[in-house]
Amino acid sequence: MPSGTVISIAAERFWKRAARARLLADRYPASREALVYFAAVSEFQAGSGDMPQPPAPLAPEYLDRILRETEAQPSCEHVPQLGVLRPQGDGKALSLACALCRHEWSFPRTKCPACGSDKITFGSAEAFPAVRTQLCETCKTYFHILDLAADPEIIPEADEIAAQPLDVWALDQGYTKIFPNLVGL
Ligand SMILES: [Zn+2]
Ligand SMILES: [Zn+2]
Structure with missing residues (x-):
């Protein structure tokens, strides 16, 4: 896919939240594992690396959801x-x-x-x-x-x-x- 403005804006959003999650992982040891996983998912969504292994088994709908969010599907029921x-x-x-x-x-x-x-x-x-x-x-x-x-x-x-x-x-x-x-x- 050719690079374009829309893609880089989406990627920037995922990079920002990955950086914030890594900072919070150092600050909150009790939530560290979940935050490190979330950071890795966000980096994957930004286009870097592979989808990380979840720390605990996640239902298949969560994996669908990560992909849905990455693709920013136009129709959404807004939950x-x-x-x-x-x-x-x-x-x-x-x-x-x-x-x-x-x-x-x-x-x-x-x-x-x-x-x-x-x-x-x-x-x-x-x-x-x-x-x-x-x-x-x-x-x-x-x-x-x-x-x-x-x-x-x-x-x-x-x-x-x-x-x-x-x-x-x-x-x-x-x-x-x-x-x-x-x-x-
Ligand atoms: Zn929505
Ligand atoms: Zn209620």
Whole structure:
């Protein structure tokens, strides 16, 4: 395939998140294995090296998903994976990001994206000052929100994987992730 602008923009995105994942792997030993894998997947998606071996068996749909994301398929049903908070006026605005194409859309901060309930609570951990985990008491789903106002260095899909200890905590409380990330959590 001839090289072109579209391809290099996509590759740059994958390189950036690979670099961020490798930096976070040094910072968060508990999430290191998942971050190193995610970095290698992102480098493969950028066009370098082979698809890495996953640290734990991943369902075949994840491998399909990595390829789908790499190819940036035009039609997408936009399943929310994570939330991003950005400064807006005196406050912060929430966007949800698609797990497959990374498209973002704005969403109320007081609702569950899975069922629309307003019975939501939040969890956090000292080690992740820019991450909040939003839990729904109605449908028992959860997802992570990355606060770019608190840390502008954040690359949402990499920092979401670094927050793996919050996944372990939420799963342990009986919640289910709204949509699993690329390392299967
Ligand atoms: Zn999408
Ligand atoms: Zn819900």
